[in-house]
Amino acid sequence: MNNYFAKKEPSIEGLVRWIADLGGKAPAIKKLPAHPAAFGSFGALDPRIVNALKKRGVEALYSHQSAAVECALSGIDCVIATPTASGKTLCYNLPVMHAVLQDASARALYLFPTKALAQDQLAELGELAAFADGKIHGFVYDGDTDPVKRRQARSEGHIVITNPDMLNSGILPHHTKWSDYFRNLKYIVVDELHTYRGIFGSHLANLFSRLARICEFYGSHPTFICCSATIANPDEHAQALIGRSVKLITESGAPASEKEIIIYNPPVIDWRTGMRRSSLFETSRIAAEALASGISTIVFTRSRLNVELLLKSIRADLVKRGADPMMIMGYRGGYLPKERRKIEHDLRSGELRGVVSTNALELGIDIGSLALAVLHGYPGSIASAWQQIGRAGRRGAISAAVMVASADPLDQFLAQRPEWFYGAPTERARIDPYNPYIQVSHVKCSAFELPFHAGERFGGQDVDAILDYLADHEVLHRVNEADEARYYWQADSYPAAGLSLRSATGENYTITDITVETKPVVIGTMDRRSAPTLIFPDAIYFHGGKSYIVESLDTEKMQCFIREIAADYYTDGDASLRINITDDFETQGNYGWGEVVVTLTPTIFKKIKLATHENAGFGQISLPEEQMHTTACWLMMPLCRQEDAELKLAMEGLEHLIRNTAPLFLMCDRADILVTSRLKDPQLRRAAIYIIDNIPGGVGLAEGTFEIKNELVKTALSVMNSCGCRSGCPGCVGASGGDFNIKAAVKELAEQILAGK
Known part of the structure; x- marks a missing residue:
């Protein structure tokens, strides 16, 4: 075995030498130098918070944290767009804690795109609140929260930490149970703002329109604090999502440790056709060597299928090296929540040394300190690439990242023109809040929550035509009251229950393992849009490193039945x-x-x-x-x-x-x-x-x-x-x-x- 990373911390020289032995080229070795911190003041923060910070060793805020706190305390909506691991959490925790210490009735809503991030935030908040005499109560409110905790969150929670799905189906439709909470809502925190793009972001913009109607009904006007990774249009994107203008904070005051980045191009194996050695194979070799040498590693790949193929390949490589193949796991959408939570826990505790993931782990989920990030191909956006690179070295130690170029033309372009990647501007996040499928669904949900009156705007747009359409189809009941038409919900069930925020039509296949016919087990889901070319009779489906064959597909009931087999193909x-x-x-x-x-x-x-x-x-x-x-x-x-x-x-x-x-x-x-x-x-x-x-x-x-x-x-x-x-x-x-x-x-x-x- 090569002596890769001979020291406890990664040696870029050793890494480059080892990659050179693979026969490919590493034309783009980029050293990101360390840079010092820039500090700002604590401003008007409650002295108890300042003392709590100093007990934790924080003698001053970073400049961007100080600017964010000043905005929030002044009631100015803002978006903080600074690099990964720059300490954005304090940008919203501090003003929220200040509000609660000043007024015990003050409330805040924290919105994260995933349950895992919510659980991380609760732990961080609890530690900080303990230094503030424990007078701040935070609760996670999601699908896993038991009924007792849910009641406590509604009545006692100064900070309720949730996700868009729960806000959609579990909070807004039942706002009457939350009347005191909404009446006293001072802050809404939206973290990982850049993830809310495309379908998800278009849904969220409408979700905020519903939230705005409810806040107005209870007489509150909360301040938004948004955080984002670096994208080209964070202020424009935030405004499109929340429907308000925002102040933009982009200059990070956080220090950065040294990082080495390599773009590696696998060797050509057929000069006539230009065919290169498989990028998946090269990614597997690099990850297996690192893991076998004791280096904690995260591998990113583009698709669910590649997660399973890489996991299978890396484990086989580890067995050949005499290492434990179970030191690495897969992580992707389609895994059940309990399975994902265990993987996150095992990574934090060190029981797992590695993980192969889709972009699901780009976000700030605490999975411990990782020394190496390996990107199997360009992830599709500059912003995603830097997020993935940033997952290594989050604890301040020197780190490395390797992007293994695939045969795709864009990957080869970046391998041949690395300066383009290092100098390219980040992309614009795009949403369409007025997508008719999405907007009509949320108008229905909002009408269930509160009646509409004619001429009322939703998301800044006149929706009378939609209301009339729904009334004509007997979803709403139109009543003329004092020369004004009002629209009331009249269907049997509440609409948010069947609304998926990650698809325009809300239709997903349930994937059931029937290997043991007497004990069928649901092991995953897939959206209808992706299904026709991925799960069809005789298709091979991978999950958890195992291969299954699709036995049957019920397109009406949206069910897919699979059976485990030993397949040597996909x-x-x-x-x-x-x-x-x-x-x-x-x-x-x-x-x-x-x-x-x-x-x-x-x-x-x-x-x-x-x-x-x-x-x-x-x-x-x-x-x-x-x-x-x-x-x-x-x-x-x-x-x-x-x-x-x-x-x-x-x-x-x-x-x-x-x-x-x-x-x-x-x-x-x-x-x-x-x-x-x-x-x-x-x-x-x-x-x-x-x-x-x-x-x-x-x-x-x-x-x-x-x-x-x-x-x-x-x-x-x-x-x-x-x-x-x-x-x-x-x-x-x-x-x-x-x-x-x-x-x-x-x-x-x-x-x-x-x-x-």
């Missing part, structure tokens, strides 16, 4: 798309965007060997088609190329590049957009490439694509040009052109699109 489903433009919002040159109906029909699936990634066969997917109303941006091909027989290859190459490049600008997951080309589009009457917002109703991704259309095409060209192949390869344009120079054709096509020909 499945990759495909589907065909039909697109119908229903409204053209805007056209500029060769670009347009508007409303579309997308019909998806699952077609075939491939079986791919785990060990070699070779194609081991295929099968048919027999599932009904799915239809979605959404938005899309389209790139129309130049009219002069319509008869070009080679146009199809050039379009497919550009389509491949855009599919991999667009998330760089849109701050979205790759699954959030669909990119497809049509050689003969019957509506546009031209060949076109569509970039489709893969969320019912859309959440701003198509409009965002239209806004950066030229920059997107130019970056796609830069990605292609960074590849060393001569005429095109699977790594850049998705295929090898043989005698035909696909790269030249793509370049010519893109230049004509940019010129508006």
